[in-house]
Amino acid sequence: MINLRRAFGFVAAMCIGLGVVLSGAMAQDKKGSIVSFNGPAGEAYIGRFITGIKETAKLKGYDIKVFENQFNQAEQDQQVQQVLAAGQLPDVFIWWPSDATAGLGSLRALHKTGVPVLKINQLPNEQDKKYIFGYAGPDDRLRARNAGYMMREAAAAKKAAGGDGFNVLVLAYPHSYGGYGLSINAFNEAIAGSDLKVIGDVDEGFGQANGYKGAAKLVAKLKDQGIHFVYGMDDAILTGGIKALEEAGFKMGDDVIAVGTVCNGDKQLIEEGKQFGTTLQSPLHEGQLAIKLVEEYLATGKLQNYINFTPNPAVTKETIATTALRGFDGKLYGIEELCSGAWAN
């Protein structure tokens, strides 16, 4: 069994090695080569990110090879070892860890080769910041803060119209996920001093189904106290939550005001007024930003900014049609192209 596993590992390494050698030979007439380690294209957000890095790399004349893992750090660690064993090193590594703490060994190994590493999506921490030349990705705090400000605005309008009731439900990421702490703290800071009061928090998991299940249970628990606002840490979770609130008899937009982030849910909910707003977070733009930073680093040997956030502006029913962002490829993108989830109709 061990021999079989070794043989399989050897064949896999040979295949990857051959791939890297061939791509290295083909890349000789390119400006440089990039190897990216990231999650699976089957996940909507990461799929758009991969589109962003591939298309922009092609446009800028870089050869790029993408290694996907199924949200599994051990799988990514193995891919790193296989690429290093092949011996054909790229000019830059792009590293989107599944678990940054568990993947620290891989990052160190990448760093030891002397090839610069750009970290994606998860903010650098004390342990890994010395091994990377920069960061590109979203700002969990900014988007949560913007959601808090949107909710404050909605609450102020409700109060001015004579409305009362400012209890807030939070449909959260799993509490063990790094983004949870950053998001909830920033959101709480943003609503501090207002009439809004968080009365419950549920962390069923990611996605619409979990949003629905978590919200349904939380509504059963807190219905008697009055539910007036709901904050979804991303729109996919919130979309499920809105369904649960509707099934419980709440009229979204009137009885309950919903605010989300990430624009990975359902655009129609905003158009219908069932969701007050969200914040833009574009995986396509994140991918483009990564290649832009690679180009900047290879040209100058450093980055102007170590931390580089993608923009997270607020998007509401009033601004949804006019929100656009110029990509690093020079094109102007509308919100359907920028967002993931059910946004392109």
Add this chain to the structure above:
Amino acid sequence: MNTTANVYASASPASLFNRIIQNHSPIVIVLVALFLAVFLYGMVTAPNFLTLFNLKTIVRDAALVGIMAIGLTFVTLSGNFFLLSMKETAALSIIAFATAMSAGYGFELSFLFTMLIALAAGVLQGALIGLGGNPIVVTLGAAGLFFGVASWWSENLVVSFRRPHGAEWLGSGSLFGLPNITIAFILISITAEIVLRYSTFGRQVYLIGANRAAGKATGHENFSMAIKTCAIASICSAFVAIAFSAQVSSAHVNYFSSEFGSSGDMTILVIATVMVGGNSIMGGFGSTLRSSLGAVFISTVDNMMVLHGFNSGPRVLAVGLMIVFSIIVFALVRRGSRAQE
């Protein structure tokens, strides 16, 4: 098979207690009593647990996993273990349904189109298993195939269709205060149990599951049984996919990968439901009603823990413990009844 149940059904409370004491080992009684004590304490102390609204929430929460578990129970009872492709069949089905809906074919045609695809998926797996393929290997391969086709078909993008649409009645509608998905779960549970208990097909499922050689000797081959049971499981997966897509007006291949419940993977959760219901993994013993109750039971424990303020980690742990507990208790109970025979 039903002897113990019939004895208990006709007994008075006092004699029922005595018979339980006589028929089961002390360790089973202590384990079940301990579990019931914790469960009842949790129920009584959880805020708003015993409200009509929350009880409806529990059954609604169990509905989608429960329907898939009912389908899978036919496979398990027939002695063909599990389909490890449940979530991938659902992924393929949801993409098929949403693609047809977004192309404007309407609910009926989209439903039919999706069901035909699911039927083909089930028949393919059943035929391979019936020909002697290992169910684990066959369905692992099928899982990759279905997921790959669904990913390629949808280009890994979310496929959405705008409201209003003809599927909303299934996804978001209700009748007499009960969500239509809950009603579908109840109806499917009743129908499946009647089919298993009272139809010739149902008896064949038990016969082949309990003793394949005896089944073969009486002219009941596993080939056609594997095809039929896998087709049922696939159709149940497709129904869940359609209901979920109807609710969220969209589809993505990953909707069933990590989104269902804090226990994560949909296939694992469905298998867990069948196991918690006490169905025999070797086939021949169990029922779809057990699986339905297993789904409601898992949902109840999860609901109770949310009401008590537990976050996702302990809840995943609780589902794991329930599976281990069920396996131990049902194994001990069956060993006890075999010893008596």
